[in-house]
Amino acid sequence: MQELSLNVNGRPVHTSVDVRMLLVQLLRDDLRLTGTHVGCDTSQCGACTVHVDGEAVKSCAVLAVQVEGCNVLTIEGVAVHEVLHPMQEAFREHHGLQCGFCTPGMILAGMDIVRRRGHQLDEHTVRAELEGNLCRCTGYHNIVKAIIAGAQAMGSPASVAAE
Amino acid sequence: MFTFNYHRPDTLALALDTLTANEEAKLLAGGQTLIATLKQRLASPSDLIDLASIPGLRGIEVNGDRLVVGAMTRHADVENSTLVREALPVLAEVAALIGDPAVRNRGTIGGSIANNDPSADYPAACLGLNATIVTDQRRIEADDFFVGLFETALAADEIVLAVEFSLGGQGAYEKFPNPASRFAMAGALVWRGDGVRVAITGAGQDGVFRWTEAEEALAGDFSVAALEGLELSGDEMIGDIHGSGAYRAHLAGVMTRRAVARIVRS
Numbered sequence: 001m002q003e004l005s006l007n008v009n010g011r012p013v014h015t016s017v018d019v020r021m022l023l024v025q026l027l028r029d030d031l032r033l034t035g036t037h038v039g040c041d042t043s044q045c046g047a048c049t050v051h052v053d054g055e056a057v058k059s060c061a062v063l064a065v066q067v068e069g070c071n072v073l074t075i076e077g078v079a080v081h082e083v084l085h086p087m088q089e090a091f092r093e094h095h096g097l098q099c100g101f102c103t104p105g106m107i108l109a110g111m112d113i114v115r116r117r118g119h120q121l122d123e124h125t126v127r128a129e130l131e132g133n134l135c136r137c138t139g140y141h142n143i144v145k146a147i148i149a150g151a152q153a154m155g156s157p158a159s160v161a162a163e
Numbered sequence: 164m165f166t167f168n169y170h171r172p173d174t175l176a177l178a179l180d181t182l183t184a185n186e187e188a189k190l191l192a193g194g195q196t197l198i199a200t201l202k203q204r205l206a207s208p209s210d211l212i213d214l215a216s217i218p219g220l221r222g223i224e225v226n227g228d229r230l231v232v233g234a235m236t237r238h239a240d241v242e243n244s245t246l247v248r249e250a251l252p253v254l255a256e257v258a259a260l261i262g263d264p265a266v267r268n269r270g271t272i273g274g275s276i277a278n279n280d281p282s283a284d285y286p287a288a289c290l291g292l293n294a295t296i297v298t299d300q301r302r303i304e305a306d307d308f309f310v311g312l313f314e315t316a317l318a319a320d321e322i323v324l325a326v327e328f329s330l331g332g333q334g335a336y337e338k339f340p341n342p343a344s345r346f347a348m349a350g351a352l353v354w355r356g357d358g359v360r361v362a363i364t365g366a367g368q369d370g371v372f373r374w375t376e377a378e379e380a381l382a383g384d385f386s387v388a389a390l391e392g393l394e395l396s397g398d399e400m401i402g403d404i405h406g407s408g409a410y411r412a413h414l415a416g417v418m419t420r421r422a423v424a425r426i427v428r429s
Contacts, residue, residue, distance in 0.1 A: 019169040055268045061198050132263025
């Protein structure tokens, strides 16, 4: 077992883990943050996408011990109290989900696209950037619309002021 | 996953000591291949030595006429580096085609080349751009580094520190990705500088290789027409559920011609 300290959604976590434990297992099984999903478990589908120190990673392809000292953000930490994050709100508004299984990963991937590509996104860019996130309902059309709208909303004065 | 002892040394010396002391140890860089391999129980190292805390292994700089990329530099760093985009744009192009954005936020150049997957992108970049691999012990030319399938010239107790690329010339990388895995079904890196180099990944049974016949033809006449009639042998290419050897040989030719066409147009 290995001692492990990190921050998850802004809260410090001190725990002891088997060195083989994946980050997604730590989040789901130990911390009971089950919003992060396991789809393929082979780092193809992106359902397990979370942020580590502000950047999207596939938590099924990272060992828990590798994130010692890091800040991890999961879907549970995206909203501020009861107010949805602009990217979540855009998914609701544009019906960017059907069964919802891929949605947590899509939202965290969407936020990472904004970090890297800015607030003014076009469809081509979003589709290319989403190559690592699969939706088995094939609901990409509305997902892409939601991310474009969410990106804009994240750059609006009200959203910037809230952060 | 079989269990292992996890180490996270904060100096290179400590990492080397641990590596030397444990014959069955493996180095962990970004983990984007190794962790999947461990999960499938295709590897069972006694010790895992995480290189993440060793200072000085991550970063990009221009040193004279060389671009130096630290071994722990992630694909996203290379893809988005202004320095790389200006000094050696083809390298940023290669990095941007690896995996997907989340994978590129973790995967590293050192990890990729030390693994030498026959369908990976960086081996083609290193071989095509005549890179030098710098380790804690020596400097290895790319021509001598990629030995075979998942095999390199690295000794068991050797650690890649950086990859150096010469500046100058023009390069282009064309890749036909497998739509599911995004690994190359065939990829061609063509470079035109003092001479011409053509490196093919994704296709060869022994991993990345130089297509010398194409290089010779292009050295005389750098044009798509110069490649007419040149074909790789399907017998020496990978054949699997994704495509036959003949298909990959054909694809490698197409990718090479596209890369040449792009350099000619630029």
